[in-house]
Amino acid sequence: MNHHTRVYDNVFELLPNEQNPSPLVRINRMNPVPEFALYAKLEWMNPFGSVKDRAAWALLQDLEQRGEIGNGRGIVEPTSGNTGISLAALARARGFHMRAVVPNKVSLEKKVLLKIAGAQLDVVSDELCPAPGLGDGSINIAKTHAKASRDKYAMPNQYENEKNVEAHFHTTGPEIWRQTEGKITHLFVSLGTCGTVSGTSRFLRSKKPDIKVIAVQPTEGHDVPGLRNVTQLGVSKLFDSSLVDDILEVEFRLAYSRAMELCQTEGLLAGPSSGLIYEGAREIILRDKAGYGVMIFPDNIFKYTSNMMKHIPSLASGNQA
Amino acid sequence: MANYAQPEVLVETDWVKANLGKPGIKLVEIDVDTKAYDAGHIPGAVGFNWQTQLQDQVRRDIIGQEAFEKLAGGAGISPGDTVILYGDNNNWFAAYGFWLFKIYGHEDVRLMNGGRVKWLNEPDKQMTTEVPKPTPVTYKASAPNSELRALVPQVFEAQKAGKWNLVDVRSPDEYTGKVIAPPGMTETAQRGGHIPGAKSIPWSTAVKPDGSFKSADELRSIYLDQKGVDPNKDTIAYCRIGERSSHTWFVLKYLLGIKNVKNYDGSWTEYGNLIAAPIEK
Numbered sequence A: 001m002n003h004h005t006r007v008y009d010n011v012f013e014l015l016p017n018e019q020n021p022s023p024l025v026r027i028n029r030m031n032p033v034p035e036f037a038l039y040a041k042l043e044w045m046n047p048f049g050s051v052k053d054r055a056a057w058a059l060l061q062d063l064e065q066r067g068e069i070g071n072g073r074g075i076v077e078p079t080s081g082n083t084g085i086s087l088a089a090l091a092r093a094r095g096f097h098m099r100a101v102v103p104n105k106v107s108l109e110k111k112v113l114l115k116i117a118g119a120q121l122d123v124v125s126d127e128l129c130p131a132p133g134l135g136d137g138s139i140n141i142a143k144t145h146a147k148a149s150r151d152k153y154a155m156p157n158q159y160e161n162e163k164n165v166e167a168h169f170h171t172t173g174p175e176i177w178r179q180t181e182g183k184i185t186h187l188f189v190s191l192g193t194c195g196t197v198s199g200t201s202r203f204l205r206s207k208k209p210d211i212k213v214i215a216v217q218p219t220e221g222h223d224v225p226g227l228r229n230v231t232q233l234g235v236s237k238l239f240d241s242s243l244v245d246d247i248l249e250v251e252f253r254l255a256y257s258r259a260m261e262l263c264q265t266e267g268l269l270a271g272p273s274s275g276l277i278y279e280g281a282r283e284i285i286l287r288d289k290a291g292y293g294v295m296i297f298p299d300n301i302f303k304y305t306s307n308m309m310k311h312i313p314s315l316a317s318g319n320q321a
Numbered sequence B: 001m002a003n004y005a006q007p008e009v010l011v012e013t014d015w016v017k018a019n020l021g022k023p024g025i026k027l028v029e030i031d032v033d034t035k036a037y038d039a040g041h042i043p044g045a046v047g048f049n050w051q052t053q054l055q056d057q058v059r060r061d062i063i064g065q066e067a068f069e070k071l072a073g074g075a076g077i078s079p080g081d082t083v084i085l086y087g088d089n090n091n092w093f094a095a096y097g098f099w100l101f102k103i104y105g106h107e108d109v110r111l112m113n114g115g116r117v118k119w120l121n122e123p124d125k126q127m128t129t130e131v132p133k134p135t136p137v138t139y140k141a142s143a144p145n146s147e148l149r150a151l152v153p154q155v156f157e158a159q160k161a162g163k164w165n166l167v168d169v170r171s172p173d174e175y176t177g178k179v180i181a182p183p184g185m186t187e188t189a190q191r192g193g194h195i196p197g198a199k200s201i202p203w204s205t206a207v208k209p210d211g212s213f214k215s216a217d218e219l220r221s222i223y224l225d226q227k228g229v230d231p232n233k234d235t236i237a238y239c240r241i242g243e244r245s246s247h248t249w250f251v252l253k254y255l256l257g258i259k260n261v262k263n264y265d266g267s268w269t270e271y272g273n274l275i276a277a278p279i280e281k
Helices: A052-065 A082-094 A108-117 A137-148 A162-170 A172-179 A195-207 A230-235 A253-266 A272-288 A301-311 B013-018 B065-074 B088-103 B115-121 B152-161 B172-176 B216-226 B244-255 B267-271
Strands: A024-026 A036-042 A074-078 A098-103 A119-124 A186-190 A212-218 A246-250 A291-297 B025-031 B046-049 B082-086 B109-112 B165-168 B235-238 B261-264
Touching: A036 A172, A036 A272, A052 A082, A052 A162, A074 A082, A074 A137, A082 A098, A082 A108, A082 A119, A098 A108, A098 A137, A108 A119, A108 A301, A119 A137, A137 B115, A162 A172, A162 A195, A172 A195, A186 A195, A186 A272, A195 A212, A212 A272, A246 A272, A253 A272, A253 A301, A272 A291, A272 A301, B013 B115, B025 B088, B082 B088, B082 B115, B088 B109, B088 B115, B088 B244, B109 B115, B152 B165, B152 B235, B152 B267, B165 B244, B216 B244, B235 B244, B235 B267, B244 B261
Parallel strands: A036 A291, A074 A098, A098 A119, A186 A212, A186 A291, A212 A246, B025 B046, B025 B082, B082 B109, B165 B235, B235 B261
Antiparallel strands: A024 A036
């Protein structure tokens, strides 16, 4: 492995860590207060295309080390897409099989990508009429496979597994600390499993206790894949409110329009969750006026063309001769 | 459970575990997600599909007596057996199955409190993908008990007379007509809103975060004191296609002991399509 020449013996060596961080790129034209340095951490530069490479690798390594997989036993995991793609590609590259249980509302691109990455796909209809304490249908079906077919499946369970948090404590946090030379004052993240926010925040706060951590969430009833509103956070056991200063709620449609603006103004092909985080960061920058902010951009736009067409109607027209 | 009007209709997951495989005890799983049973179920449980096995496949109706006899007998269930029903989504369709078993006069039918999700999340409970092969028996059902079911004429009568409790168990947005059905649902209606005079008491009001039913005292306080259901009046519960209302029907009739409670299984997908039916928003 040579990070300088970027020649590697296998794809696993490409996974991010302090010596091989995902890039940090400054926002220029879309920064409303130039005195407030704002950077985006481009997680789509990871080998399987998203921030989830970090958790997936930690979860898989943990199962391997504990002897939980192998000899015909693979993994089953509920996933809204990115974790599944990373897990499937990593698992298959290590010689294990993978079953992904996916909510129906996940975009077609992600479902097909999961299959291409090597996952067996279970699509379940979620959120029929959510009730308190009713876990997502996909989580329950994955748990059922893990329980009823123990010989075939181990379930990493990204929503409950501390390895998800540790992955960010050991990689994302130290990367940001080193890349910003300790100057970071604000961290902007979204909430999904909450592994990113909990692990990164815990590390950065251990270095600099007054760093502001801002979680940006879409409005309730949203249509932004991979994200959760706090009312849905019951499903994640990894959320630690003491590690978050502000939870900003952003109208979810802005996730799409801001993502397109990032593509067309900054040249950053950011996906909708990044658009949402940017909008939250913008509001805080206008409030705080000075600082050094880092936004964690989870993935790029390529998987979301159908979602984009739904929310930005101009993209859906003029596409035929 | 002692405070419930008829505590014998509920069993706990521990009771089910202790009684697995005992003669005369038959487990049936009925899910909204018809693929859930195949992913895994309680050992020995048969699975009923609400779409293909509990509904008449030609006209819009529950299955007829003969079809019910075939279904129950084919699952190895005799009229004298204790039938334990459970399923996903807090027992929505398990409650619908309970209602169907009662319509056809099955004496001893019970719900597993908390349903599938409670069993799934308890570490000492096993699940399997093995599908049991019960020996078919002859099942003789009673003629359908029309006391448990409301049809449109009764709903109109109840609405006009104003002497009934009408309980709308759908989500608040369905009740107000903001949406006609929850997102992604294929069964829908031409109009949104609710039956005039109906009280909005979403089905989930009756359950705790772990999916099991609230205590009798809590249920009494919510349904009777806060929401104003009069226990001395006849009652009709409805939802969209009759499964969530089966859940509330079960609560009102068996846990609270209200004497005459009917499930209007036509529910909003029937009522919201009727010409000239009165609707409130």
